[in-house]
Amino acid sequence: MKVIGIGNAIIDVLCKVEENFLIENNLIKGSMKLIDENNLNNLLDKIKIEKVISGGSAANTIFGLAKLGNKVGFIGKVNNDEFGKKYEKGLIDENIDFIFSKKKENLATGTCLILITPDSERTMCTFLGIAGKINEKDINIDKIKNSEISFLEGYLWDKGEPKKAFDKVISNSNLSAMSLSDIFCVERHKESFLNLIRNKLDIIFANEGEIMAIINAKKFDDVISFSKEINKLIVITRGEKGSVAINGTKITECSAEKNLKIIDLTGAGDLFAAGFLHSYMKKDSIKDCLLNATKLSSIIIQKYGARI
DSSP states (O other): OOEEEEOOOEEEEEEEOOHHHHHHTTOOTTOEEEOOHHHHHHHHTTOOEEEEEEEOHHHHHHHHHHHTTOOEEEEOOOBSSHHHHHHHHHHHTTTOEEOOOOBOOSSOOEEEEEEEOTTOOEEEEEEOGGGGGOOGGGOOHHHHHTSSEEEEEGGGOOTTHHHHHHHHHHHTOSSEEEEOOOHHHHHHTHHHHHHHHHHTOSEEEEEHHHHHHHTTOSSHHHHHHHHHHHTOEEEEEOGGGOEEEEETTEEEEEOOOOSOOOOOOTTHHHHHHHHHHHHHHTTOOHHHHHHHHHHHHHHHTTSSSSOO
């Protein structure tokens, strides 16, 4: 197997609603709100489901790699409920090996309700459910050892059981990569993430804000100095400034694509990672890795959702 992703198994439930629905349910248009299971079930009772998609950050990267022809797998925790079964089917339909045995859990499968109003704006309500309760028993060591790269998402990291799962993955990986996920995730787990970057991971994906926050950088030159010091491959997206990969003392830059009709930024970083890893495994130059990553992320932001 080429890559195994480990992350939050969140099923995206797409629904069309009127503006009044948001007002009646105290939802702010365009926002993302964390909800509990009661809120989820209450909302589900009121809507008509248009489509369900197996989602989550690391899963989006794995879907991208599968579309590019790679043999890939995914480890994510779901319940043996209706959405859990649909999540598994979504992976299998895309030729992704779902490396998790469903069983009855005390929490439902993680769910993100994506409420789409007539103006195409998306309002999200997320119930994390069992997704974030992954533990070391959920990790198949043989599968990890027999894959080229293990890819983790920062969203999944937490002290306790998820940390043990991370440690088990990284210690048994041939090559370990991780996305820092988002700035709020970085701020919550700064010390732990910094330890992972310095001492455990081989490849790190981050945007400029995330990597600067984690080392308290005042300017981007501080990031370059830090990256050279730790001698890892750090891949950084910088918005309109493009992207840069720092591999030891070698710095490679890539410009952003111009004149794009940006529709939805969902999955941009996830697909960037997919494009980069696809080229990296083919032993392309780092410049070509960045070019392929940029191309894939440019495609995804010009359409809705995170599927190419």
